[in-house]
Amino acid sequence: MLRPAFLALLLTSAAAQTFAQAPSETVPLLREIKQWVVGCDNLRNCHALSAPSGVDEEGYSSLTLHLWHQAGPEGYLRLRFDHRGQDVDLSTLLLDGKPLSLELTRDLHVELDDQGGDPEVQSYGVIEDAAARRWLQRLRNGQRLQLPGDEQAHVSLSGLSASLLLMDAVQGRVDNVTALARTGKGAASDVPPRMPTPVLRKFIAPPVLTTQEQASLMAAALQAVRPEEGEPEATAGALTAQQAITVVRYDCAAYNCEYDVNSRKRQAPYDETSLAIQPLPLDGAALQGSVWFDEATGTLSYFYKLxxxxxxxxxxxxxxxxxxxxxxxxxxxxxxxxxxxGDWPALWSTHTAP
Incomplete structure (x- = not known):
């Protein structure tokens, strides 16, 4: 029989291990940590990137370091450097004024595909897990990466360790062999699995709006908007055989506009109907900036610029x-x-049913 004191010790140890394995942060998550930004999506996949705050000596940088760590016991780890401007040789990078080792620089691979949608960006990836961990182990002990002769091409490492620890906490890796910041003896199999990916039902395209339907729906939508200045503009698209969506743009500033988005019947007098829109997490500024509806895919999109x-x-x-x-x-x-x-932190991920 186990003695009470020994049994209590076992239970305490098991509870501590379970706590270490459990994710300790709510997702989705977006956080600024010194010279870094960390985002984790609803599946607990995390992305950290160097991002000078602009309020200290760091200022703007043409060089960005991205880190991705997928959730789950076998989630991949990946690093990528992006340089905006003329071609450079990243093997010449200096860490706190000293060259990096050949062991690190030989793991950099030029990426030919355009990851972020900008043809002027040159990308170098570290795609193998062991190589990526070697890079992080070296960088965590440094302060600054710099391309020689280019003061604007730098990466501040201030906040990197805290960002890695946050990613570990989100994914339940603290004190685990798979952790990036605080490794331990916990087995990879102890890491919680990745959250199930939400599956969206495929949009079934209805009969497209006729020219008369479009004109009547847009006229009804415009009557419901009273802009402070300028003339509003409207578009319309089909949702079902009986229902349409209208998007009215008004009160535009330098690069963002206000929008009125509604559902309406496709028959006169084109009355408004209920339209449920899943809210954005983290107080995202939905339906501002630029808003548009793709009738072919049933997709409503927005892009808000700061x-x-x-x-x-x-x-x-x-x-x-x-x-x-x-x-x-x-x-x-x-x-x-x-x-x-295209390279901003992803905070919500889904896939569509076939």
Whole structure:
């Protein structure tokens, strides 16, 4: 028989191990940590990227370091450097003024596909798990990466360790062999599995709107909007054989507009009907900036800019499933650092049923 004291010790140890394995952060998550931004989606996949705050000596940088760690025991780890501007040789990178080892630089591979939608971006990836971990182990002990002779091409490592620890906490890896920041003896199999991916019903395209339907629906939608200045503009698309969606743009500023999005009957007098839209997490600025509806795919999308060149803000899309508009994708970037929207942290991920 086990003695009470020994039994209590076993139970305490088991509870501590279970706590270490359990994710300790709510997702989706978006957080700024010193010179880094971390985002984790609804599946607990995480993405951290270097992002100068612009309020200290770091300022703007033409060089960005991305880190992706997929959730789950076998989730992949990947690093990527993006350089905006002329071609460079990243094997010359300096860490705190000293060259990197050949063991690290030989793991950099030029990526030919355009990851972020910007043809002027040159990308170098570290795609093998062991190589990526070697890079992180080396960088965690440094302060700054710099391309020699280019003061604008740098990566501050201030906040990197805290970002890695946050990613570990989100994915339940703290004190695990798969952790990026605080490794331990926990087996990879102890890491919680990746969250199930939400499955969206495929949009069933109804008969398209006739020219008369479009004109009448847009006229009805415009009557419901009273802009402060300028003339509003409207578009319309079919949701079902009986229901349509109207999108009215009004009160535009320099690069963002206000929008009125409604569902209406496809028959006169084109009255409004109920339209359920899944809300964005993290107080995302939905249905502002630029909003459009794709009638072929039943997709409502938005792109909100925090400044004119569109390197920060929010973007997302919903798919109509026959009953409501369900969120299919959502990204946000709180800092304006030159990163294209395709490389903003993904905060909501889904896939569509075949």
């Amino acid at each position: 400044r004119g060149i569109g390197d920060c803000g929010g973007t997302g899309s919903w798919v109509f499933d026959g009953e409501r508009l369900r969120l299919s994708e959502f990204r946000m970037m709180p800092r304006c650092t030159g990163v294209a929207s």
